[in-house]
Amino acid sequence: MQADPFHLGGRTFTSRLLAGTGKFHDFGLMREALAASGAQIVTVAIRRVDLKAPGHDGLLDALDWDRLQLLPNTAGCRTTAEAVRVARLARAATGTNWIKLEVIPDPRYLLPDPVGTLAAAEELAADGFIVLPYVQPDAVLARALERAGCAAVMPLASPIGTGRGLRTPDLLATVLDGAGVPIIVDAGLGVPSDAAQALELGADAVLVNTAIAEARDPVGMAHAFALGVQAGRAAFLAGRMAARTHASPSSPVQGVPRLPDPEVPV
Amino acid sequence: MRVNGEAHPYTPGLTLWTLLRDLNVDPARVAVAVNDDFYPGARVPDRDLKDGDVIEIVRILGGG
Numbered sequence: 001m002q003a004d005p006f007h008l009g010g011r012t013f014t015s016r017l018l019a020g021t022g023k024f025h026d027f028g029l030m031r032e033a034l035a036a037s038g039a040q041i042v043t044v045a046i047r048r049v050d051l052k053a054p055g056h057d058g059l060l061d062a063l064d065w066d067r068l069q070l071l072p073n074t075a076g077c078r079t080t081a082e083a084v085r086v087a088r089l090a091r092a093a094t095g096t097n098w099i100k101l102e103v104i105p106d107p108r109y110l111l112p113d114p115v116g117t118l119a120a121a122e123e124l125a126a127d128g129f130i131v132l133p134y135v136q137p138d139a140v141l142a143r144a145l146e147r148a149g150c151a152a153v154m155p156l157a158s159p160i161g162t163g164r165g166l167r168t169p170d171l172l173a174t175v176l177d178g179a180g181v182p183i184i185v186d187a188g189l190g191v192p193s194d195a196a197q198a199l200e201l202g203a204d205a206v207l208v209n210t211a212i213a214e215a216r217d218p219v220g221m222a223h224a225f226a227l228g229v230q231a232g233r234a235a236f237l238a239g240r241m242a243a244r245t246h247a248s249p250s251s252p253v254q255g256v257p258r259l260p261d262p263e264v265p266v
Numbered sequence: 267m268r269v270n271g272e273a274h275p276y277t278p279g280l281t282l283w284t285l286l287r288d289l290n291v292d293p294a295r296v297a298v299a300v301n302d303d304f305y306p307g308a309r310v311p312d313r314d315l316k317d318g319d320v321i322e323i324v325r326i327l328g329g330g
Contacts, residue, residue: 023328045327
């Protein structure tokens with residue numbers, strides 16, 4: 001297969017699998033899983049220092065950030081103002097201007113606020129951030145986020161951490177149709193075939209965390225997701241066959257050897 | 267004043283560096299906001315603080 005670079009935020013990547021760093025039992029396992037995933041873009045969260053036990057947890061030391069693009073998120077933010085503030089703290093804490101924008105007022109399903117997300121995206125893009133907003137698969141919103149200057153749009157497959165896979169492929173197709181920026185399916189992917197499905201439909205990349213971290217063998221599952229993404233992308237580039245209502249034999253219908261049967265005319 | 271969402275006693279002459287020292291926070295691995303001013307840990311200025319300032323000290327954690 002020819003080189004198939006993935007352009008995002010002014011950088012070029014070879015992997016179309018973005019990986020999260022949450023929920024791993026230890027840094028050693030996380031490091032091995034991230035290596036097996038081949039991910040070149042890795043998400044982290046921003047949290048207050050516990051003043052009763054100050055210090056850092058060592059995540060920044062556990063990975064080689066010269067080789068990885070750090071992607072802080074605004075997880076936990078419920079409003080535009082909170083997300084903008086956390087994005088600015090993230091930029092100060094990491095030195096990167098990339099931000100995975102999450103504005104999520106709903107704790108039960110962790111569904112994003114489209115209005116608040118768009119407002120935050122406009123403010124952060126104007127402030128020089130590379131904004132990657134997490135949203136529902138909504139084509140009108142996706143185009144608005146593009147106009148606001150977002151570097152990508154990240155529609156969810158299903159609610160965060162559910163592992164239920166791509167529940168609205170038809171809606172994702174409307175987001176992909178005419179998209180002017182990369183579309184990265186984020187949240188809800190459970191198995192590599194979910195990732196393959198997203199890439200087959202034309203998504204540019206996927207982001208996976210829980211499905212890898214909560215696998216019985218996170219390293220093995222990270223490798224499996226890397227293969228799923230590669231398979232899906234290769235299939236998208238190759239172009240799928242048209243679906244039919246009725247069967248169509250693959251073998252020639254003429255000249256089938258038959259035993260004489262008095263009930264069937266030869 | 268408030269630090270990371272909690273009330274914190276203000277003492278005259280308090281600066282950002284002395285606050286971090288009193289809290290036993292190594293500035294190198296955090297980011298600090300004083301109201302709407304945001305500072306990387308390595309470049310936290312030793313600015314005077316005022317009663318009523320809102321300070322946040324954050325770090326990186328695993329997340330998705």
